Amino acid sequence: MATTPVEHPTTTSTFPTRQKPIPYSCVDGQxxxxxxxxxPLVFGAATxxxxxxxxxxxxDTTGMVTSALTHGIRAFDTSPYYGPSEQLxxxxxxTPFVRETFPRNSYMILTKAGRIASEEFDYSKEWVRYSVKRSLxxxxxxxxxxxxxxxxxFVSPAEVLEAVTELRRIRDEEGTIRYVGIAGYPVDVLGDMAEMILRETGEPLDAVQNYACFSLQNQTLAGPGGIQRLHNAGVDVVPNASIIGMGLLxxxxxxxxxxxxxxxxxADLRAAIRRASDFCDNYGELxxxxxxxxxxxxxxxxGAICGSKGDPASGVPWxxxxxxxxxxxxLGVSVIGVSKADELEKTMLVWRSIVDGLEGGEETAAQAxxxxxxxxxxxNRRKAVQILADGVREELGVWFDFxxxxxxxxxxxxxxxxTKVLEDNDAPWLTPAASPEAVPLKGGPDIAEEKILPLR
Structure with a gap:
């Protein structure tokens, strides 16, 4: 089974100092x-x-966020729909350490508005204003x-236009928002909305985030009706989220x-993923x-056509x-999601290895x-992963791009x-005391025990 090289400490130990601001400016509305x-790497707090x-x-949300920052992550994605995510x-x-070491202008916060519950949406300008205030x-x-x-x-184009217009008003008149975008799952709908907003307002969206449509199972975001169409609609950045299909893969x-x-x-898609998982097992991989x-x-x-030149996370502390x-x-922008410190650590090692393979990576590794x-x-790892990705696609058959x-x-x-826009309209979060009992995973004890992301 292939293994990842052990992470070696840098030759000099850097004492944590106040981190540099991200170079944002706004002059005369520009x-x-x-x-x-x-x-290009965003920490997703949907978990x-x-x-x-x-x-x-x-x-240990405080520990994970602090570790992400020390490893170079400088952007966090959340939403009011994600239960207590924004508050956590x-x-x-x-925390005092983060505030002193990582000033607010040294990282970015991305959040959302409009979705309240699984079947409850409010894109009215009144709710958007309230949602932004609450997120702040x-x-x-x-x-x-x-x-x-x-x-x-989940809503009409007219509702989306109203919400985007209000977010831009807040951006221009109140200054509590810097950039405005849309997010969703169906690639064609995102294209429709991006084109509509450009057509109706004359201003393209800063960002369109898609989830679960560029992964081992579904790669429609990479097609001409995906990122190319969004690029043609003037969209600046297209972040790719839920890279394991909201946990499907x-x-x-x-x-x-x-x-x-x-x-x-x-169920049939889940079964196909299980067969693809067995295929990977045969070659010593998960x-x-x-x-x-x-x-x-x-x-x-x-994703580079709608990517960013922001500084990548190094994956190495400090x-x-x-x-x-x-x-x-x-570089194309991706959103990662983890629930445990070891998952973050291993994901950052994978990212570090990916960065090593980019142009200049050979010299950068030596300097570090x-x-x-x-x-x-x-x-070499990239080639091996691509071979297995091709094999997974064959195993999925008709379920690829589903x-x-x-x-x-x-x-x-x-x-x-x-409905009046009042704070008590929000559904209460489950508190620790009210949290339900754990639900056992299906598939047998051998599967239920294997919950940790392995190191590669």
């Missing part, structure tokens, strides 16, 4: 382009939620770097958190390892790297005191149009 400053964990309050992330970023409070910040309209496929199956089995993947490395490494180049250190080109052949190992319906059949927005 903002720094998002694609010049957004880091700070009952969908993925029985009790997100029991997670905000509290982690508000929860995240303990004076401004939000980017706000997406959350899951735009795991040997243990979809995540079962406090909300039970919520995943929309049909499907989630191949999925993470394939998506991160491939999207760096495939080691800063600039975009120039890895060739100076745009890393293994002299890290660049070569990274390039997309589940979003919204599902019979969906009706349960939000009452005359």
């Amino acid at each position: 903002r720094t382009r998002l694609s010049s400053i957004l880091p 700070f939620n009952h969908q993925y964990n029985n009790d997100p309050f029991a997670l 992330l905000g509290d982690a970023l508000a 409070e929860r995240l303990h910040t004076d401004y939000l770097d980017l706000v997406y309209c959350h899951d735009v496929e 795991r040997r243990v199956g979809v995540p079962i958190g406090g909300l039970g089995d919520w995943h929309p993947a049909p 499907i989630e390892v191949i999925a993470i490395r394939f998506a991160l490494e491939t999207w760096i180049s495939v 080691k800063h790297e600039s975009n120039d250190d890895v060739g100076g080109a745009k 005191g890393r293994w002299s052949r890290a660049w070569e190992w990274s390039r 997309a589940w319906a979003s919204p599902g059949v019979g969906y009706v927005n349960k939000r009452q149009k005359d």
Whole structure:
């Protein structure tokens, strides 16, 4: 079984100092382009939620956020829809150590507005204003770097236009938002909305985030109707989220958190993923390892047309790297999600290895005191992962590029149009005392025990 080279410490120990600001400016209404400053690796805080964990309050969210920052991550993605995620992330970023070492202008916060519950959406300007105000409070910040309209496929184009227009008004008149985008699952709907917004307003979107459509199982975001269409609509950055399909691409199956089995993947797709997982097992690999490395490494180049020149995370504690250190080109932006410290550590080692394989990686590794052949190992690992990715595609057959319906059949927005915008309208979070019992995973004891992301 292939192994990852052991991480060697740098030759000099750097004492943590106050981190440098991200170079944002706004002069006469002209903002720094998002694609010049957004880091290519974003920490996704959707896992700070009952969908993925029985009790997100029991997670070491402060430790994970602090570790992410020390390893070079400079952007965090969350949403009010993710239960207590905004509050947990905000509290982690508000600790004395983080505030002193990582000033607010040294990292970016991305959040969303419009989605309230699984079947409840409100894109009205009144709710958008309220949602932004609440996010600022929860995240303990004076401004939000980017706000997406959350899951735009569930509402009408007119509603999306109203929400985007209000977010831009807040951006221009109040200054508590810097960039505006949309997010969702169906690639064609995202294209429709991006084109509509450009046509109706004359201004393109700063960002369009898609999830689960560039992975081992579904790669439609890379097609002409995906990122190329969004680029043609003037979209600046297209982040790729849910690189393992909201947990679908795991040997243990979809995540079962406090909300039970919520995943929309049909049974036949899950069975196909299980066969593909068995295929990977035959070659000494776990499907989630191949999925993470394939998506991160491939999207760096495939997503570059709507990528960013922001500084990449180095993956090494207290080691800063600039975009120039890895060739100076745009890199496709990806969002990662982890629930445990060891998952973050291993994901950062994978990312470090990927960065080693970029242009300039050989020299960068040497300067950092890393293994002299890290660049070569990274390039060879890329080839091996691509071979297994091709094999997974063969195993999936008709389920490759399959997309589940979003919204599902019979969906009706349960939000009452005359609902007053008051804080007590928010559904209460499950508190630690009210968190449900753990739900055992299906598939036998051999699968249920294997919950940790292995090192590759």
